[in-house]
Every structure is written in C-alpha cells, then in structure tokens.
Amino acid sequence: MPTKTKRLKRRKLPDDQGERTQESLVKPKIKIEGLKYFAMLKPLLEHLHEHECQRDTAGNRTLHYDQYCMLVLLYVLNPTVSSLRAISQASELTKVRDKLGNEKASLGSLSEAGGLFSADHLKPVIEALSAEVNDAAPDPRLSSIQQTITAVDGSLVNALPSLIAASILKQTTGSALVRWRLHTHFEVNNLLPVRVDVTPDGGGEHDERAVLKRVLEEDRLYVMDRGYAKFSLFNSIVASSSSYVCRLRDNTVYKTTQELELTEGDRAAGVLNDKIVKLGGSSSSSSSPDHPIRLIQIRCTPHQNRTGGKARGSKAPNSDGILRIATNLLNVPAEIIALIYAYRWTIEIFFRFYKQLMGGDHLISHNANGIQIQVYCSVIACLLINLWTGSRPTKRTFEMISFYFQGLATEEELIAHIEKQAAAEEAKRAKEERKEIC
Numbered sequence: 233m234p235t236k237t238k239r240l241k242r243r244k245l246p247d248d249q250g251e252r253t254q255e256s257l258v259k260p261k262i263k264i265e266g267l268k269y270f271a272m273l274k275p276l277l278e279h280l281h282e283h284e285c286q287r288d289t290a291g292n293r294t295l296h297y298d299q300y301c302m303l304v305l306l307y308v309l310n311p312t313v314s315s316l317r318a319i320s321q322a323s324e325l326t327k328v329r330d331k332l333g334n335e336k337a338s339l340g341s342l343s344e345a346g347g348l349f350s351a352d353h354l355k356p357v358i359e360a361l362s363a364e365v366n367d368a369a370p371d372p373r374l375s376s377i378q379q380t381i382t383a384v385d386g387s388l389v390n391a392l393p394s395l396i397a398a399s400i401l402k403q404t405t406g407s408a409l410v411r412w413r414l415h416t417h418f419e420v421n422n423l424l425p426v427r428v429d430v431t432p433d434g435g436g437e438h439d440e441r442a443v444l445k446r447v448l449e450e451d452r453l454y455v456m457d458r459g460y461a462k463f464s465l466f467n468s469i470v471a472s473s474s475s476y477v478c479r480l481r482d483n484t485v486y487k488t489t490q491e492l493e494l495t496e497g498d499r500a501a502g503v504l505n506d507k508i509v510k511l512g513g514s515s516s517s518s519s520s521p522d523h524p525i526r527l528i529q530i531r532c533t534p535h536q537n538r539t540g541g542k543a544r545g546s547k548a549p550n551s552d553g554i555l556r557i558a559t560n561l562l563n564v565p566a567e568i569i570a571l572i573y574a575y576r577w578t579i580e581i582f583f584r585f586y587k588q589l590m591g592g593d594h595l596i597s598h599n600a601n602g603i604q605i606q607v608y609c610s611v612i613a614c615l616l617i618n619l620w621t622g623s624r625p626t627k628r629t630f631e632m633i634s635f636y637f638q639g640l641a642t643e644e645e646l647i648a649h650i651e652k653q654a655a656a657e658e659a660k661r662a663k664e665e666r667k668e669i670c
Contacts, residue, residue: 273616274333276357277301284348295341297349299334303342304609306332308590310637316342316596346602354608358426361615365422370575373568374420379453379475381420381572383579384460386413386440388433389587389595389603412595412603415443418579420455420572423624424614425582428607430600441465448472453561455576461558463512463521470523470560477572480556486511486527494566501567502531504554511558528566530555530573586610589630621650629653 277298285293303323307313313322316339322328323337374381389412411433418425429447431438441462444454450473458479469476490508498506509527512520534553557573586592590610597603617625617633632649635641641649 273302273305274298276360280349280353283350283353294335295337295345297345297353299332299337300342300345300349301354301605301609301612302332303334303337304596304606305613307596308606308610308613309633311591311634312638314591315594319596343597346597346605347599349601349605351601351604351608354605354612355427358608358611358615361612361619362419362422362424362426365424365615365618370420370423370578371571373571374575376568377453377564377572379451381455381575382426382452383418383420383455383576384416384444385418385457385576385579385583386415386443387583387587388413389592412600413438413440414583414603414607415440416579416582417447418582420575420578422618423578423582424618425579425611428604428611430604430607432600448474450474453477453572455572457576466525466558466560467522475560477557477559477561477569479573480511480527480558482552482554482556484511484556492526492566498566498570501570503566503570504529504531506566508562523560524562526559526562526569528557528559528569530557530570585625585627585630589627590614621653626653 280297280301281299283297285296303319306322306328307319313319320337320339320342323332323334329335413431413433415429415431416425417427427447429443431443436442441460444456444460445465445468448454448468452474454469454474454476456476456478458481461478461480461484466476466478486509488507488509492506492508494503494506506526506528509525510521511525511527532553532555555570555573557569559569561569583592586607590613592607592610595603596606614625617629621629629649632641632646636643636646
C-alpha cells in the first residue's frame with residue numbers, strides 16, 4: 233500500500249512579511265553584513281595558508297589555517313554566529329565564501345582544525361598589530377615607569393567534552409565539566425592582552441606561578457595578586473631583569489629593617505606605611521628572597537564574604553582592610569606603587585569583556601591549542617577594533633560593531649559612533665593634560 237506524502241502547508245503571515253512555508257522557518261538564516269572589513273585581515277593571515285599542508289598528500293584540504301582564523305574571527309565579532317555549528321552554517325553563505333575566501337567547512341573539519349594548527353603562529357600577528365596601537369599610559373603619572381607594566385592573572389573557563397568523556401568524568405569526579413585556565417599577560421599602557429597560555433586547571437606544572445616562571449621576559453613590571461606571592465618567583469623575576477608589584481597575604485610574616493618616610497601624596501593615596509622588610513620566618517635560604525623587598529601597606533575597604541567564610545570556589549580569605557604590596561622597586565614613590573596595583577583590575581575587566589561580549593563563555597574547541605587559537609583571535613579582534621576606531625575597545629563600541637555585522641546599524645551610523653568616541657577620548661586626554669599642568 234503506497235504511503236502518503238505529507239505536503240507542507242503554507243500559512244498566511246502578516247502582510248509586511250508576505251507568505252512563507254513552514255520549511256523556511258525550520259533553519260533560521262544567518263545574516264552577516266560588513267564583511268568587507270574582513271578583506272583587511274587577509275594580508276595578515278595569508279602566510280598561514282600552507283601551515284600543516286605537508287601532511288595533505290592527497291591535496292584535498294579545503295580548510296586552511298588562515299581561513300579557519302577568519303571564521304573564528306567571524307564568530308568573535310558577530311553574536312549571530314554563536315557555536316561551531318553556526319560557523320559551519322555561515323561558511324556555506326555566498327557572501328562569506330567570497331569575502332573570507334573559504335569553502336564550506338564541515339563540523340569535522342572545524343573540530344580537527346583546533347588541534348591541528350599551532351596557536352603559536354598567531355603570536356607574530358598579534359605583535360605586528362600591537363606595534364600599530366597607540367601606546368599611552370592611561371594615567372600620566374605612570375609614564376615615569378620605564379618598564380612595561382604587565383598585569384598577570386588567570387581565569388577559568390568550562391568546557392563540556394564529548395558525551396562519553398562527560399559520562400566518565402561525572403562518575404569519577406562528580407562533574408561533567410572540564411576546566412581550563414587562561415594564564416594572561418595584559419599590558420596596562422595599551423589595555424590589551426599580549427600573551428595567553430592555556431593549561432588544565434590544576435597544580436604542579438599548571439600552577440599559575442609555575443606557568444609565569446616559564447615565560448618571564450626582561451624589562452617588564454609584573455603586577456600580580458596574592459596567588460602569585462612566592463619567594464622563588466620573585467627571585468626569578470628579578471633575575472630576568474624585570475620587576476614586580478605583588479599583593480601579599482594578610483598573614484604574611486616579615487621583619488622590618490627600615491622605615492621609609494611618607495609624603496603628603498602617599499597619605500592622600502591611602503598609604504599607611506612604607507618600609508624595607510625581610511619576608512618569611514623560618515624559610516630555607518634557598519627559597520628566601522635574594523634581593524631587598526619593600527612592603528607598602530595601603531588602606532582599602534574591608535571585604536567580608538556574605539557567607540562569613542570563603543566565597544564558593546574561591547581560595548581567597550576575607551580582607552582586613554589593608555593591602556600589603558611587595559615590590560623590588562625601591563625608588564618609586566609609594567603613591568605610584570599604589571596606583572600601579574590599582575591598574576591590576578584592568579585584566580579583570582578584560583576577562584569580563586572577553587567572556588560576556590566576545591564569546592569566551594562558550595568554547596568552540598575542547599583542547600588547549602584550539603582554546604588558545606580562539607583566545608588569540610579575540611585578542612586580534614580587540615586590536616583590530618582599536619585600529620579601526622582609533623581608541624581602546626569599549627562595550628558600547630563592540631555592541632555597535634556587532635549591530636553593524638548583523639545589519640542593524642548602517643556603516644554611516646558606525647562611523648558616526650566611532651567619531652563620537654574619538655572626540656570623547658580626545659577631550660578626556662586634554663582634560664588630563666590640563667590637570668597635570670595645574
């Protein structure tokens with residue numbers, strides 16, 4: 233007995249929408265505007281085209297490294313593209329293929345690319361773009377610091393692995409999530425991340441202090457929270473011809489060897505005392521600081537967790553209302569040290585910006601290299617926004633760019649917004665200059 237073929241019914245929609253079939257509503261179309269700006273990226277990434285192609289003996293590779301990066305950047309800059317499957321769908325669109333120069337990318341190809349292409353090859357691209365960014369201290373008082381002020385911190389991101397792996401993890405650890413830590417270096421002067429190392433969340437070689445020790449550079453001023461407070465790390469930073477400003481734990485043991493006099497500016501900045509100290513109690517000589525250390529105590533607002541103890545998932549104890557800042561900078565005014573540490577929060581703002589606006593709360597890869605590519609593409613996007621707009625990325629600017637890519641804002645409206653932001657930035661700089669002269 234022949235089966236009946238079910239015919240799609242046409243349903244009447246409002247006059248301004250015309251008539252559609254139900255079939256057309258099953259898979260929403262992705263609308264992407266503003267793709268011409270992606271043409272500017274091709275020269276920066278084209279040298280990656282042949283990366284890992286030597287293993288393609290059959291000559292049938294259709295997704296190359298530069299094309300994969302362009303698709304990831306499309307994901308970062310356009311909230312309409314919100315998953316790996318959405319990237320695959322977008323790669324089928326004629327406009328996307330014309331502007332990005334890619335062919336249709338399957339889910340399998342996109343998934344493989346995250347583990348195949350080396351994330352380290354994107355570092356020269358970031359360095360080249362960073363060199364074009366206007367390097368100006370956010371506060372004129374920081375211009376006296378000769379070393380590059382670099383805030384260092386880590387942030388956790390969660391990933392849901394394959395169904396089988398998730399089931400095993402659930403049984404063995406009680407959670408089906410895999411946690412990765414983004415060890416990030418953030419230059420305060422240009423308010424942009426310059427390095428991100430991705431590791432599993434854990435101790436040993438993945439500990440944040442061990443990771444930082446492996447990648448230390450010279451002529452930097454590392455600004456760190458109390459999780460990085462370790463004497464051997466302080467020694468390594470100094471040995472690498474760099475400096476540090478690091479918050480200490482409230483129960484840190486020390487012995488005062490010299491009291492330093494406070495200025496009116498120090499007191500106005502909330503500095504309580506400034507002294508040269510010997511840190512540690514019975515620590516062995518091999519792990520003790522091998523250089524003079526200055527301890528500056530600064531008044532702050534006491535913080536008590538609502539539960540009366542530690543915050544959920546946090547290792548940090550309650551604050552007693554005093555910041556204890558250790559540094560090897562002996563000749564910098566205490567008020568400037570306080571200011572430098574205050575700018576450590578810029579990296580926290582970046583993590584929030586990355587996770588909430590740039591798709592960082594959703595990982596499109598489940599291995600460290602693929603996650604690193606995603607983060608580096610986000611860094612490239614931040615740099616491009618800076619270069620396109622002439623100012624540092626802000627939430628409002630990113631939203632306007634997203635509206636433009638979705639077709640909700642015209643190019644004229646985007647340009648008008650950029651010009652308005654540039655004028656506001658220039659007025660702010662002029663006000664700071666007048667304040668400095670006075």
